[in-house]
Amino acid sequence: MKPEHFPKEIQAHLIPEQNGKLIYRCLGCGAEHSIEKLLYTCPGCGAVLLIYDENFDRLKEIPGETWHQIFDYRKMLTIPALKGIYRYHEFIGPVIPTDAIVYLGEGHTPVVEGNGIMQEKAGLRFYFKNDGQNPSASFKDRGMASALSYINYLVKSGMISDVLAICASTGDTSAAAALYAAYLKPHIKSAVLLPHKKVTPQQLGQPLGSGASVFEIPGVFDDCMKVVEHLADNYNVALLNSKNAWRILGQESYSYEVAQDFEYDMADKVVVVPIGNAGNITAVMSGFLKFYETGIISALPKVIGVQSEHANPVYKYYLEPDPAKREFVPMTVSPSVAQAAMIGNPVSMPRVIRLAEQYNRTAGGQRVFFISVTEQEIMDWELTANRNGHIACTHGGESLAGLVRALKLGYVDKDDVAVVDSTAHALKFAGFQQMYFENSFPPEFGVTPKPELVNAPTLMRPADLERVPEPGNPLGEADFKKFVRRVSDEIAATLKLTSLK
Numbered sequence: 001m002k003p004e005h006f007p008k009e010i011q012a013h014l015i016p017e018q019n020g021k022l023i024y025r026c027l028g029c030g031a032e033h034s035i036e037k038l039l040y041t042c043p044g045c046g047a048v049l050l051i052y053d054e055n056f057d058r059l060k061e062i063p064g065e066t067w068h069q070i071f072d073y074r075k076m077l078t079i080p081a082l083k084g085i086y087r088y089h090e091f092i093g094p095v096i097p098t099d100a101i102v103y104l105g106e107g108h109t110p111v112v113e114g115n116g117i118m119q120e121k122a123g124l125r126f127y128f129k130n131d132g133q134n135p136s137a138s139f140k141d142r143g144m145a146s147a148l149s150y151i152n153y154l155v156k157s158g159m160i161s162d163v164l165a166i167c168a169s170t171g172d173t174s175a176a177a178a179l180y181a182a183y184l185k186p187h188i189k190s191a192v193l194l195p196h197k198k199v200t201p202q203q204l205g206q207p208l209g210s211g212a213s214v215f216e217i218p219g220v221f222d223d224c225m226k227v228v229e230h231l232a233d234n235y236n237v238a239l240l241n242s243k244n245a246w247r248i249l250g251q252e253s254y255s256y257e258v259a260q261d262f263e264y265d266m267a268d269k270v271v272v273v274p275i276g277n278a279g280n281i282t283a284v285m286s287g288f289l290k291f292y293e294t295g296i297i298s299a300l301p302k303v304i305g306v307q308s309e310h311a312n313p314v315y316k317y318y319l320e321p322d323p324a325k326r327e328f329v330p331m332t333v334s335p336s337v338a339q340a341a342m343i344g345n346p347v348s349m350p351r352v353i354r355l356a357e358q359y360n361r362t363a364g365g366q367r368v369f370f371i372s373v374t375e376q377e378i379m380d381w382e383l384t385a386n387r388n389g390h391i392a393c394t395h396g397g398e399s400l401a402g403l404v405r406a407l408k409l410g411y412v413d414k415d416d417v418a419v420v421d422s423t424a425h426a427l428k429f430a431g432f433q434q435m436y437f438e439n440s441f442p443p444e445f446g447v448t449p450k451p452e453l454v455n456a457p458t459l460m461r462p463a464d465l466e467r468v469p470e471p472g473n474p475l476g477e478a479d480f481k482k483f484v485r486r487v488s489d490e491i492a493a494t495l496k497l498t499s500l501k
């Protein structure tokens, strides 16, 4: 549909204008800095930043119902720049002109309801939001679309050139960074730092395939992150981790989509996300707060942040009920099947502390909860979900395990409706499924397979057949007939099939 065919009152809002006045604000000293320079930490005190729109109040002048129509009508447009996360342009990057927006198919990921079996097992109605169906197969594409669109805008405006984008990664961020940077060739090149042997083969293949410079570093993600921070402080590089506040803006699209997916009715809703570097839960809280402040939603959903007990520094911080006594202690992580979240010192921790407090205060009571789950629970829930028609990754399993535990702890009510984040595609973490099926987990994971969740292929090679087909060496007609009949008979016997004759 063309803009002129939409209702008159919506036409004026349909194509967003370059607007807003964005600034970086320091979460430590409160100083404000211009966005014309790429900043990751406050030049004054070194604390992390968030981006605020000084003209945000103009968005409140549009009634909530009108915003619903704007976003709903934008769904029907065929303008690529507005097909992804920038459907919510006014909230994500109002300073970015539409011709600088990079769209690779990110966002608007499916929301798939758990079937009857799963809902009964979980104890409440829930949906998976499949962020593995983003272009690089994880939610990081939301943040990269935002960060790289902004960098593209700076390049197009002549403010920067020959950008070397760099990140540390447990595997998803690097795939997304390399993909978006490759699209913006030759202006942007990328380099990614990965902890050696701590990303899956699929994740290692992604930045290599996109042409990034890939560096494997001894240690864990937290060590890589320190190197990237050092590089960003001392060299001319663009840091693409979620320390870069533009990433957070893009990842807020997750909340906007959940709101739109549920017709902006967030009462009795629960949004469950795993926590690693903590950029995601930061963005989720920030996004819902912005929609609430502008009247687009009239209730704040509960937000549940889930961590594995092998990497749960955020959960441990919130174990202390008295906010004045809480102290954040980075932890040494142990091997985890939720490998992308194997992070002991999340860079966004100060943002989580700030936004969780604001979220609960705005809601008038506790709406943000933190849960820790075992490696066993993560694997069991992931495999159970996938046996019931989902494509959840281990982090999806972690989220679902967290939801079930939150229900038991009374944070969630059985009549609530939950949206569970599967942050990446199951295929990225297929190796953990294989370890489960083969009972080959190293002892430090603490995972023992449940026989009913184990699966393995059966080789059908009837012993009495002298010859079977081989590539490039087909059987003669008689041998082939025999082969088909014998293999069919064995499959039928194994599956106890009833004969039609």
Ligand SMILES: N[C@@H](CCOP(=O)(O)O)C(=O)O
Binding pocket: 140, 167, 168, 169, 170, 171, 172, 173, 174, 221, 240, 241, 242, 243, 276, 277, 279, 280, 340, 341, 347
């Ligand atoms: N899980 C992440 C770790 C880095 O997170 P980021 O959001 O700060 O980039 C990954 O996939 O690398």
